[in-house]
Amino acid sequence: MECVFLQAKARQKGPRGSRTRVQEMEKRLDGLLTLLADKEATEARATWPKSAYSAPSLSTVEKTSLNFADSFLPPPLLSDFGRPSPLSPFFGFPFPMVDGINDIISKGVVHFGHVERCVRYFRAETCDFPFVIVPEDSSVDFLRRHRPVLLLAILCMATRSDAQLQRQLEREIRDTLSRKVMFNCEKSLDLIQAILVYVTWSHMYCDPERQQLYQLSQMATTMAIDLELHKPAMVSSFANISHDKLEEWRTLLGCYYVTSTLCHSLRKPVLLRYDNYIAQCSQLLFQIKQAESDCHLHFYIQLQRIVEEASQTFNLESTYVVPEVDAIRIGILTCGFEHKMTQLRMSIPAEIWSNASLRLAFYHAKIYTNEVGLHSTHIIGADMLSDITLTTRSWYQSSERSETLIQCLQATKEYLDQFLALSPEAIAHITTPEFLHLIYAVLVLGSLATTTQSPRLDAASIRSLADFESYISALSRKSQQTIATPNIGRGTHEHMRNLHHLWQQSKPWYAQSITGNGALARTIGSFPDLSFMDILSTIVQRCSSSPMLCDGSPVRCE
Template sequence: MTNQFPFVVIPPGTTASNFRRDLPLLYRAVIMATSSDYPSRQAFYEKQIVEFVTDHLLIRSHKNLDLLQGILLFITWYKRNTMVVTQLNNLLQLAIALIDDLYLNRSPTWFHKSKVLLALACSRSVKYGPKTMDERRALLGCFYLSSVAATSFQRLDSMRLTRQIEESCQALLEKPEYPTDLQVAYVVKAQYLTDRIAQNIHINEGNIVHSPKTPIEMHIKAFQSEIFAMRESLSPSLRLNTSVLMHLDFASMRLYEVALLDNPQNPTTNPIATDPAHLENLYSLLLSTKSFITATLATPGATYLSLSYIAWTQFTYSVAVLDRLTFFKSPSCPSWDVPFVRSVIDLSTVLSTFAGRFEQAREHTCSQMMPGENSLRVEQANLYNRYALRTQMVREWFEHKAKFGNSANWDWEQAKVRLINAFEGKNKGMEQEHTPIPPTMAGYDIVELKDGNMQLDPSLFDGLNDDSFWLNLLGEWGDGPGV
């Protein structure tokens, strides 16, 4: 987990009793994050965390590092299937407010601008700016999450880069306490680069917004150079760090995503639509998307449900980009077609592999079960099934669209019945050997029949019958672009 979110580090040798006593919210957040395989247990801890934050932060007005770290970790493993999605905005704003209340993003000169502020600082013994490595990581973590929310989720505005953020990043590079501190610095640098790309080459409702005095190709080349320079600056160990490399791939993907727009009616404002440049950028987008997806699929299936909220959303975003790349058509790029894209990376194969990972994880979970196994183990197996079936549904839809050119005639009802029957055939009798699913699991797409067997809830795929499927699917694993 530290590799996924290295902004919060628990020192080696910390005992559970001391951890729970000294950092009560962070302790709960860690338990919640490690319960991702069990939605009901995770929901229990999520409720506890929300109540704790409400009581200590909003009612008692406590301001401390434990609250900040706990909220940051909570956001990172925030799950749509057990939490109301609108909480993401609220939690991010609380974290940003805590950064300000703890003066972690303030310089000494800020206090001296006002005698009132200076007197307040002296009376409260306020220390401005981060002083410990934990505070530096927390500041960078908040900056990182706000940037991800702005560039990947298209929510809120990211925190501005300040001298305190730059100094914290440099401090981790120069005197890292843990090996993951170097990862923190480069992940923040890569995410800030992605943020700048989004601000300078922003896609909004089919238009490219950029400086009218500078051709967009100049922006692309400038950012290309920055991404290349950052890759070259990586140490040998960081060149093997999957998280850093994936962040750079995602930055490239956001950079070249502009190639998916084509405006032949007004080519002077869209120079990317020229034949060679447009084709080159499309291909660069395809390669960066392939690199990102391949790295995600290299993760063992049994750990997929433990992936952070950010990893889920960025992966789903990359799949959505690949879908658009597959069916992209432009008069300026007549050679760009479905067979070519699928020869480089086939979305059907990606989805089949993805579903297979979940099926393997489910089979492993079932093989570990004993007669009378508790409901949590059964719940875990069913959760793997849920995602495997959803992914197979997407793959069938994609194959239909690739064959006929659109998904207008796709029979969703027939597909539902086919997959539900497949589920029942695969699982008939297996669940009878174990503890039945509790009634509360009906909310997780599994319903128990009178004879003790189970079937997939037919409403599982409702509302997913149009080309915005990816954004609807995204809502299951994270709250991403366009939602």
């Protein structure tokens, strides 16, 4: 105040006042303000909490300011999924913030502007993961104070252009979850949503040898049950439904979808199953339509419900033993699932069906409901039985199984055709469930082409229809094209290199399988091995070998 007064007094001297005196007053003012700022900064640094991440040095800040597009911007989004591009300019703060909140922003790990861009980027992903919504009116300050762990998970998911920063954020969220859940025994909607987001995009930054998808999904579900999110709530009218209640419903449905998807992909027991309350939550969200993505959410849940029913009906969760029922009954059940899929497809509006993620989920469900055709045992002494007995008792010999195998093959090829139609940029943004579905589709196609035996179908014809080599080559080209695509993020490049190498290694496996070398044709008894968990060690082994791709870059598994 004294400086301002002196400066004003000097200016009041009018034309007789010396310009030099005014300039001297202004210099004194600038000097005092500089000293005051230095003093406040010194006191603030003394109160900052100790962290594994130090504030960026001046050279780091200067370098970062020259490479914002390369270091801090999330990759652009494409029109394949109908998403807007979040590539608008932003201005960040290159120094740590002092605002009373102890997080990575106040520590100076990330810029405030980068956080805002990541939140906008996450909002653009809503249609592909409609279970956690960040409304437009939810500011970064609100998220920092009320959803801090979710915000950290969003930053980890959206920071794809800087692999080193993403790894820091991934370590931070794991440490945060360990501290809050294991040591402090905390339970909150924030933690559940953070785990859901972390798991949904975990394949982009996790180490396959340390993957905890199943454990983390079960942790989120258990926490939701402890908070009684699964207990029915009385709803008299739409007007009585609060925003918080809608958020709880989405979170519960997210636990169901993510947990169910991972459990059926990994062939693990399911903790949370579809019931009347889950159906009610899904239906009410679809009717209220508070968020545009609530319509997508409803159909994701319906598809996963059909997958769950098929898994329970045919005992596909953890074993490969078809229930002891006759072939006619299994045929009726498979026809029933086909009818449900047809009815569901007819109920999906055109604007929702245009979403590529939902289409992939639909064709994955079609594969799964027909997978039972791959699981059969040849009855010893079947040649001595009559045709009537075989038709009635033997699923292996039945015409219903042959039809199921053909439908399974068609659904698998439809899925892969849909996937290959995506642009490289869209493929770079697939979620963990979609990644598992892709692996599953390739495993099914490989099983159909190599291990399918049916007295009513010619193995050579099935192999020709499967066209495994062509699909693997197309997937390999697609992954290589994705790797060569700029602006999709370094972490995504590493993930796609691993996937590309997996496709490349599948070619010699297929060649040896069809030439009679059964060492690589891995089966469980007479049943095909379709468990992602069983090929996980193979992926790690192949990724850890470091061969050189055609672009000269080594394969790494980070």
